[in-house]
Amino acid sequence: MNRAVLLALQLLVALAFLLLWHVLTTVPIGGRKLLDPFFFSTPLDVLARTWKDLAGGELWRHLGITLLETVLAFATGATGGILLGFAFARRALLAAVFDPYVKAANALPRVVLAPIFALWFGLGIWSKVALGFTLVFFIVFFNVYQGVREVSPTVLANARMLGMNERQLMRHVYWPAALTWMFSSLHTSVGFALVGAVVGEYLGSAGGLGYKIQQAESVFDVTGVFSGMLVLTVFVILLDAVVTAIEKRLLVWRPAPATATS
Amino acid sequence: MTGSRDAGAPAVELAGIAIAFTLSDRSTYRAVQGIDLQVAAGEFVAIVGPTGCGKSTLLNASAGLLQPSAGTVRIFGTPLAGLNRRAGYLFQQDALMPWKTALDNVAVALEPAGIGRGEARARALEWLGRVGLKGFADRYPHMLSGGQRKRVALAQILIRDPEILLMDEPFGPLDAQTRQIMGNLLLDLWAADRKAVLFVTHDLEEAIALADRVIVMSAGPAAGLIGDHPVPLARPRDIAEIRLDPEFHAIHRTIWGSLRAEVQRAYAQGEAAP
Numbered sequence: 001m002n003r004a005v006l007l008a009l010q011l012l013v014a015l016a017f018l019l020l021w022h023v024l025t026t027v028p029i030g031g032r033k034l035l036d037p038f039f040f041s042t043p044l045d046v047l048a049r050t051w052k053d054l055a056g057g058e059l060w061r062h063l064g065i066t067l068l069e070t071v072l073a074f075a076t077g078a079t080g081g082i083l084l085g086f087a088f089a090r091r092a093l094l095a096a097v098f099d100p101y102v103k104a105a106n107a108l109p110r111v112v113l114a115p116i117f118a119l120w121f122g123l124g125i126w127s128k129v130a131l132g133f134t135l136v137f138f139i140v141f142f143n144v145y146q147g148v149r150e151v152s153p154t155v156l157a158n159a160r161m162l163g164m165n166e167r168q169l170m171r172h173v174y175w176p177a178a179l180t181w182m183f184s185s186l187h188t189s190v191g192f193a194l195v196g197a198v199v200g201e202y203l204g205s206a207g208g209l210g211y212k213i214q215q216a217e218s219v220f221d222v223t224g225v226f227s228g229m230l231v232l233t234v235f236v237i238l239l240d241a242v243v244t245a246i247e248k249r250l251l252v253w254r255p256a257p258a259t260a261t262s
Numbered sequence: 263m264t265g266s267r268d269a270g271a272p273a274v275e276l277a278g279i280a281i282a283f284t285l286s287d288r289s290t291y292r293a294v295q296g297i298d299l300q301v302a303a304g305e306f307v308a309i310v311g312p313t314g315c316g317k318s319t320l321l322n323a324s325a326g327l328l329q330p331s332a333g334t335v336r337i338f339g340t341p342l343a344g345l346n347r348r349a350g351y352l353f354q355q356d357a358l359m360p361w362k363t364a365l366d367n368v369a370v371a372l373e374p375a376g377i378g379r380g381e382a383r384a385r386a387l388e389w390l391g392r393v394g395l396k397g398f399a400d401r402y403p404h405m406l407s408g409g410q411r412k413r414v415a416l417a418q419i420l421i422r423d424p425e426i427l428l429m430d431e432p433f434g435p436l437d438a439q440t441r442q443i444m445g446n447l448l449l450d451l452w453a454a455d456r457k458a459v460l461f462v463t464h465d466l467e468e469a470i471a472l473a474d475r476v477i478v479m480s481a482g483p484a485a486g487l488i489g490d491h492p493v494p495l496a497r498p499r500d501i502a503e504i505r506l507d508p509e510f511h512a513i514h515r516t517i518w519g520s521l522r523a524e525v526q527r528a529y530a531q532g533e534a535a536p
Contacts, residue, residue, distance in 0.1 A: 155358070176359070177361075
């Protein structure tokens with residue numbers, strides 16, 4: 001199937017969905033509307049509200065806050081995950097001792113930490129960064145750990161026979177192997193950084209997309225909630241496109257373009 | 263304990279080597295036993311034997327990648343401790359770093375010697391030319407054929423100018439034509455400065471065509487050396503043509519006489535294994 005036809009079909013699905021939504025919420029069928037616009041809003045209202053917010057400028061401030069939190073959560077989480085992943089993979093004793101605690105910490109649903117973080121770091125951006133950190137950290141940590149441990153023994157033996165010392169092995173063998181694994185989980189970890197930011201905002205903050213959605217919800221402004229969700233969705237799609245572009249540049253050596261987005 | 267070459271000492275000497283592995287059920291598997299072997303400086307020695315007889319194990323012991331459970335490995339007269347710094351090792355499996363281009367894979371081999379990046383790359387490019395891959399410097403390993411990857415690996419080993427070459431069925435995964443081309447390339451490069459070579463293969467014809475001496479190993483477990491046959495064929499040789507030489511056939515017949523029984527024994531064991 002060629003790209004144009006596929007794109008047309010994809011657009012058709014979106015249009016059909018919007019049309020159905022529109023008809024059910026605005027056209028009376030058998031004397032009454034099947035979906036009450038108070039609870040379900042209408043597509044045109046949502047678009048109009050989104051347009052108004054974007055023109056108003058207030059929305060951009062919220063977007064900026066969420067983006068900053070996402071980037072900081074990803075950067076700190078990835079850095080921590082890489083450092084500890086390396087340490088655990090290279091020091092078997094360390095890994096063995098901390099294994100149950102790492103598993104326990106990872107098993108904890110992170111959302112319950114949000115109120116604690118709000119208490120510790122306040123209602124500003126840092127409590128959201130902390131929440132995103134706990135989500136990103138474990139994904140990157142497990143992938144780097146796996147990547148370092150699963151370096152091909154032949155590649156490693158070859159590098160050692162070439163006379164490489166520990167530092168050179170790190171730079172030429174372990175580090176690129178770990179990066180490969182990290183990038184294979186990049187989409188997931190960036191997504192989780194955003195989840196951490198939005199959930200944190202939703203549970204207590206004074207700015208950001210999560211805050212905006214929560215505000216709208218508290219006054220039963222369904223149009224505002226849907227508008228916030230729309231903006232969030234477009235934001236995630238753009239972020240994912242940026243990640244894909246970075247991935248393509250950094251993993252040129254890989255045989256097949258990475259399609260796994262587990 | 264100096265690194266200098268002890269005149270007259272063999273490049274590689276295995277004395278009374280035994281190698282055993284502990285299996286997962288805690289029993290011990292004796293792979294090879296009572297191995298005495300010397301490779302003189304500048305000599306090309308091939309080891310043939312049935313599959314799974316422990317040929318590669320001997321190579322790993324000579325490289326220092328594996329500690330023998332008994333016996334001594336001496337490199338130019340000095341007992342080997344740790345990795346063998348004077349040897350280059352060509353592996354059977356792909357050993358190139360997949361995240362580096364052909365050029366970087368070869369150039370990085372000079373980094374441990376403290377050679378700067380610019381000079382390393384210039385010399386790597388020259389070596390790629392020598393193995394016939396001048397136009398492939400920017401390719402990543404997955405973009406190269408199996409034979410081309412072996413050429414890069416060969417350049418990566420030889421650019422360090424090691425005194426000993428250890429080769430573990432290096433051309434095993436390649437097709438017949440590519441094997442011949444690679445064999446001739448190896449002989450050409452080797453003829454330039456005659457390093458000591460220990461070449462492991464299960465292909466007797468390849469062993470005779472390349473080597474000065476062919477060592478035959480018995481089937482495992484506790485495999486030993488059961489034959490040591492000189493190959494007095496004239497050099498330079500052409501791998502494809504030398505196979506038609508009547509003398510080649512005579513040597514082949516002699517060695518195959520001792521190898522055949524071992525191959526059958528190994529095969530019977532394989533069939534009998536659960």
